[in-house]
Amino acid sequence: xxxxxxxxxxxxxxxxxxxxxxxxxxxxxxxxxxxxxxxxxxxxxxxxxxxxxxxxxxxxxxxxxxxxxxxxxxxxxxxxxxxxxxxxxxxxxxxxxxxxxxxxxxxxxxxxxxxxxxxxxxxxxxxxxxxxxxxxxxxxxxxxxxxxxxxxxxxxxxxxxxxxxxxxxxxxxxxxxxxxxxxxxxxxxxxxxxxxxxxxxxxxxxxxxxxxxxxxxxxxxxxxxxxxxxxxxxxxxxxxxxxxxxxxxxxxxxxxxxxxxxxxxxxxxxxxxxxxxxxxxxxxxxxxxxxxxx
Amino acid sequence: xxxxxxxxxxxxxxxxxxxxxxxxxxxxxxxxxxxxxxxxxxxxxxxxxxxxxxxxxxxxxxxxxxxxxxxxxxxxxxxxxxxxxxxxxxxxxxxxxxxxxxxxxxxxxxxxxxxxxxxxxxxxxxxxxxxxxxxxxxxxxxxxxxxxxxxxxxxxxxxxxxxxxxxxxxxxxxxxxxxxxxxxxxxxxxxxxxxxxxxxxxxxxxxxxxxxxxxxxxxxxxxxxxxxxxxxxxxxxxxxxxxxxxxxxxxx
Numbered sequence: 001x002x003x004x005x006x007x008x009x010x011x012x013x014x015x016x017x018x019x020x021x022x023x024x025x026x027x028x029x030x031x032x033x034x035x036x037x038x039x040x041x042x043x044x045x046x047x048x049x050x051x052x053x054x055x056x057x058x059x060x061x062x063x064x065x066x067x068x069x070x071x072x073x074x075x076x077x078x079x080x081x082x083x084x085x086x087x088x089x090x091x092x093x094x095x096x097x098x099x100x101x102x103x104x105x106x107x108x109x110x111x112x113x114x115x116x117x118x119x120x121x122x123x124x125x126x127x128x129x130x131x132x133x134x135x136x137x138x139x140x141x142x143x144x145x146x147x148x149x150x151x152x153x154x155x156x157x158x159x160x161x162x163x164x165x166x167x168x169x170x171x172x173x174x175x176x177x178x179x180x181x182x183x184x185x186x187x188x189x190x191x192x193x194x195x196x197x198x199x200x201x202x203x204x205x206x207x208x209x210x211x212x213x214x215x216x217x218x219x220x221x222x223x224x225x226x227x228x229x230x231x232x233x234x235x236x237x238x239x240x241x242x243x244x245x246x247x248x249x250x251x252x253x254x255x256x257x258x259x260x261x262x263x264x265x266x267x268x269x270x271x272x273x274x275x276x277x278x279x280x281x282x283x284x285x286x287x288x289x290x291x292x293x294x
Numbered sequence: 295x296x297x298x299x300x301x302x303x304x305x306x307x308x309x310x311x312x313x314x315x316x317x318x319x320x321x322x323x324x325x326x327x328x329x330x331x332x333x334x335x336x337x338x339x340x341x342x343x344x345x346x347x348x349x350x351x352x353x354x355x356x357x358x359x360x361x362x363x364x365x366x367x368x369x370x371x372x373x374x375x376x377x378x379x380x381x382x383x384x385x386x387x388x389x390x391x392x393x394x395x396x397x398x399x400x401x402x403x404x405x406x407x408x409x410x411x412x413x414x415x416x417x418x419x420x421x422x423x424x425x426x427x428x429x430x431x432x433x434x435x436x437x438x439x440x441x442x443x444x445x446x447x448x449x450x451x452x453x454x455x456x457x458x459x460x461x462x463x464x465x466x467x468x469x470x471x472x473x474x475x476x477x478x479x480x481x482x483x484x485x486x487x488x489x490x491x492x493x494x495x496x497x498x499x500x501x502x503x504x505x506x507x508x509x510x511x512x513x514x515x516x517x518x519x520x521x522x523x524x525x526x527x528x529x530x531x532x533x534x535x536x537x538x539x540x541x542x543x544x545x546x
Binding site: 092093160162163164165166167168169170171172173176180181184185 | 384
């Protein structure tokens with residue numbers, strides 16, 4: 001076989017493999033969307049669930065998912081940003097930073113059910129936070145922090161060192177160089193990382209089952225006082241999310257239309273995550289254009 | 295007799311155990327252009343980077359000896375590197391404009407220093423870009439990205455960016471080696487314009503460039519300063535055999 005045929009065979013093989021992956025993905029997506037989208041309606045997206053009757057919605061779960069996501073991001077983003085900046089811009093290579101890096105790597109490969117059980121023992125039981133949004137948000141922070149820190153560190157790495165030299169040589173301090181040159185240059189890539197990790201957090205179930213709980217008490221969307229138990233904003237109430245809802249209906253759902261609700265919820269989840277991904281690309285590109293061409 | 299603005303005495307620099315500069319004694323008068331030439335790896339860039347403490351960023355570098363800027367020791371324990379780099383600016387081999395607009399690139403140093411007066415900033419942008427001889431080419435798109443410019447224009451914007459913080463000394467580390475000949479000659483013209491107002495120290499691989507623009511030329515080899523003199527003497531009548539061999543292209 002000469003090198004030309006070899007080349008052709010290799011390319012053909014790679015096309016085949018890539019096509020196979022795309023096919024699986026499309027089949028999965030297609031199945032979820034085809035069986036789920038017909039269940040979607042305004043009522044389905046906004047109504048509270050029903051335990052024994054048909055016709056329940058996922059309004060509460062959907063709200064819970066977003067609320068938890070926002071809380072988890074508010075807690076984890078500043079910490080992850082600080083950690084990433086320290087590790088990439090300041091830290092010297094020594095045993096301490098090596099330990100931190102290893103810790104982050106181990107943390108990021110922890111199975112999420114382990115994170116969930118840890119969250120249960122520590123936040124729910126030990127700290128008496130109960131099954132609550134707050135416990136869930138902390139557990140999600142543990143789940144999300146290492147992924148986010150690494151993604152931000154990678155974003156900082158994409159900014160060339162000549163930019164750092166340029167800033168320093170201009171008489172900017174280290175911190176001014178990082179905060180006024182490197183971070184703005186890295187923002188589009190950081191944003192993409194944040195949104196993509198938001199997608200992972202949004203779809204996370206195992207870490208929440210034991211922390212945010214599996215019940216979704218009806219909420220009073222007219223009451224925005226976070227201290228009232230039926231207020232959507234109350235962080236101490238149990239809050240089943242969409243992903244947990246899907247798991248629960250499929251394992252112990254007793255409503256007559258359980259299958260339909262599970263299909264509909266899956267479709268909502270997948271569509272939301274797809275939207276996150278598209279938003280990440282779009283915003284990242286736009287922001288980069290804007291920042292680089294004023 | 296001109297005043298010496300920058301003096302180096304018995305400067306040694308080690309990367310780990312390797313001695314890269316072996317006792318450099320070299321002084322610079324105020325104003326004018328000094329070119330540092332020599333074969334690759336001779337220490338000229340390393341030397342240049344000690345002059346505004348950019349070598350601080352590299353781990354395992356040890357520096358001994360004294361460098362004085364206007365009589366103040368650059369490596370004194372209480373020396374302020376941020377202030378030093380404001381007074382001794384640097385332009386790099388690879389044009390490195392920030393990923394912002396041309397305008398923002400030029401005023402970045404001032405803006406971070408807290409200058410907010412729009413008129414003053416506008417004036418500085420125009421003055422710096424004019425000094426860097428790039429104003430006419432960019433004046434109609436100051437608010438577009440500096441990354442959209444050609445390499446030569448980017449490099450001149452980088453020079454303008456350094457000029458905007460009004461340094462006394464400008465260090466240039468092979469500023470034209472990544473550029474085409476036309477852009478290079480524009481940079482050279484820019485530097486010739488600036489030589490009356492600034493002390494310019496330029497590392498170059500291009501001997502013709504040194505002979506065209508430099509008032510003084512210093513020849514480095516193997517981490518040592520072999521010879522420094524008026525450029526004319528270095529090229530026409532070098533005192534040292536090694537310099538003569540290098541100039542006439544026998545090595546390097």
